[in-house]
Amino acid sequence: MCGITGFIQWHKDLTIQSELLADMTRTLSHRGPDAAGTWISNPCAFGHRRLSVMDPENGAQPMIRKQDDLTYTLVYNGELYNAPELKIELQQRGHVFLTKCDTEVLLASYIEWGPECVDRLNGIFAFAVWDEEKQHVFLARDRLGVKPLFFTEIQDGLIFGSEPKALLKHPEVEPVVHADGLAEIFIIGPARTPGHGVYASIRELRPGHTLIHDRSGTKIRAYWKLESIPHEEDTEQTAQRVRELLQDTLERQLASDVPVCSLLSGGLDSSALSALAVSYYTRTEQGQIDTFSVDYVDNDKHFKAHSFQPGADGPWIKRMAEELSTNHHWIEFDTPEVIEALNYSTEARDLPGMADVDSSLYLFCREIKKRATVAISGEAADEVFGGYPWFHRDEMLNSGTFPWAVAPELRASLLAPEVKEWIKPIEYLNDRYAEAVGEVPKLAGETGKAAQMRTMSYLNITRFMPTLLDRKDRMSMGVGLEVRVPYCDHRLVQYVWNVPWEIKITGGREKGLLRKALEGILPDDVLYRKKSPYPKTHNPAYLHTVKQQALDMLNDPSSPILSLINAKRVREIANSPDASSNLPWFGQLMSGPQLFAYLVQVNHWLKTYHVAIR
Incomplete structure (x- = not known):
């Protein structure tokens, strides 16, 4: 698994932006602590952080391959579970492999089948390919959205990354949140509407979708959706x-x-x-x-x-x-x-x-x-x-x-x-x-x-x-x-x-x-045991501490959340028996203690990310 990021700017010399690319890539170092790599070739810049799982000695990224004097470059986060079968088929079609890693199988699959390669993949993935011949960048995400991928369209190109923090490092992406983003935080969250990035300029590439960006703009296509058909088996x-x-x-x-x-x-x-x-x-x-x-x-x-x-x-x-x-x-x-x-x-x-x-x-x-x-x-x-x-x-x-x-x-x-x-x-x-x-x-x-x-x-x-x-x-x-x-x-x-x-x-x-x-x-x-979800703490010390943190937050005039919430209502909850209850403050996801902790998280997010509400 890894972290990927990059940007395309059609009318800029990206070779002078190597430090920016390095900075964006560095934000994802936690996703790939084993190695880092960057690649720039106008008008495209790719960054990668690697967590070595398959063929640790090889498979460095960005991975570059040439065919018929054309260059294809890949950054990839994920695993292909049908890589062995794909590799055999690609070898039969004349591809020669230099590594044992699925990264090379994925790149060869794109070279052979183009954007339609995603239909053949079984795995969890988010990846980007720069196609020199077609002069476009191709992004894809796995069918169920196990691996994340975000993007921002700018006037002169596209910025993408495994996590919003990579995009926010780019000077053209600001941590601005509009009304719909606040609704995602306070009424939808912590669930999130598919495709919504919360930040105003950031979008999520939805599961089962691909994106092609070229000089004419951005085209997004769904390559997989659930299909309803009659079930015939007993x-x-x-x-x-x-x-x-x-x-x-x-x-x-x-x-x-x-x-x-x-x-x-x-x-x-x-x-x-x-x-x-x-x-x-x-x-x-x-x-x-x-x-x-x-x-x-x-x-x-x-x-x-x-x-x-x-x-x-x-x-x-x-x-x-x-x-x-x-x-x-x-x-x-x-x-x-x-x-x-x-x-x-x-x-x-x-x-x-x-x-x-x-x-x-x-x-x-x-x-x-x-x-x-x-x-x-x-x-x-x-x-x-x-x-x-x-x-x-x-x-x-x-x-x-x-x-x-x-x-x-x-x-x-x-x-x-x-x-x-x-x-x-x-x-x-x-x-x-x-x-x-x-x-x-x-x-x-x-x-x-x-x-x-x-x-x-x-x-x-x-x-x-x-x-x-x-x-x-x-x-x-x-x-x-x-x-x-x-x-x-x-x-x-x-x-x-x-x-x-x-x-x-x-x-x-x-x-x-x-x-x-x-x-x-x-x-x-x-x-036949009854279902039990991921455990939460039941220690009353947790409630006491997060409730006090929430009250301290309300008493601090510099807390950015104060302009967004009804502080009186939160204090009423904190002083009521509901403070320790399992009432559905955030649907079925959060009890009273989780409510206070969530508000503390919101405040920390607003402060740390310097979020502007517009």
Whole structure:
């Protein structure tokens, strides 16, 4: 995994901007701590930071290849899981390879097939190619958006990068936020509308899209979208196909020339991946695999079950680590560490995020990085297979908005009256929801419950899942750890997308289909355990500290957030019993303590990034 950045300016001599390119590239050093490279050839400049995973001795970037006296240059962030098959096909077409890395396979694929190469790729990626013949830059992002890619159109060209911080280093990109950006922060966030960069001039290249920029301008094309087709297989056949797809994609993603580990929470999703990884390692005689879990000091003393987290994870982690005989590492953080990392995680995202859920993941990944370079994680299973409570509750299915953004009036009440009037948060939310529902690819003849569940699945895959993928990428790459997410394999996602809801809830259970597919792989007690999400701290010291930080922020006249929020309302919450509650201040994503931490993150972001609100 790596960090990429660059810019195209058609009427400037870029050779005199080498220091600017170096500065932009340096902002991404956390994504690629192993090597750096830059390349300038008017009118294009590319920068790259490398995290060596495949063929560490070779594969330096930017990678340059010539064919028929024409030059092609690539910067690339990601992994191609079907690189071996592509390499064989390209060799048969006359391509000669100098390395064992997938970077060269990707560049050769572009040289052979041009922009249509993306249709052949299986992997997670964001890349840019300068095509000398066509005099254009070609950008592409993987189908589910596992790897990030942002861009800014300027009068004389284009600027791009893996993270907004790289673009913001360029003098033509300012940290300005308009009304819609504030609405993203306060009513949509920490989820984000696909394509929206929050900063006024920055856009996100959406998952499954490509971009071509030449002297005539910018053209963006969707090369992949979910397709609705009738599902013809019965439950047994469907479960078998899911098992085959999951096993195939996991084994592809275990390929690496550096140590690979697995994240293990004791839940269904991570336990399944860990079990399949152990089976593969045993079969291929690769020895014992390392697994990692995260928790908080004294969390067992303060834990209280609720609908989103019905039970503690610790006993289940121990159960699976012993069952699989993994080399397990227990990582635990105390409240002061988690709070200190709130600022680190905000800067890793370039935006406020998910409070301690972000900061603890940042710390978790930092500890894992001491022992491994690549990790396997269970993101996306709930979105793909229908695991969240909102898939199963009528009041959330019929809420008329994103199920993670219920009670928007509560969120809007946090805004200063004049800001609320300016950004019109409820209207903005309703418009974004209507847009999302309008995108759903309908299946002819599908009505009622089936159509409703297809819509809910679409909202989760295209709106909520990117939130968690963005979080996982930024927190892990913030410390130079590559995380792979097998449940995001596009073949698996597309297949399960068309499975009827009654098969998805086989056995009357959430993720019933996945459970059935994993029979014999996991012990029954783990297989049928109730879902438990990524853990949050339950220590009252966390609430006390972040609440005090929020109050200190409100009492500091230099706090930039003061002009945006209703300080009186926030103080009322801080002094009420709701301060420690699980009320949905930010939909189902944040309890009272997370609300205070989020506001502190917003203030830190505004101050650190010198954000201008216009």
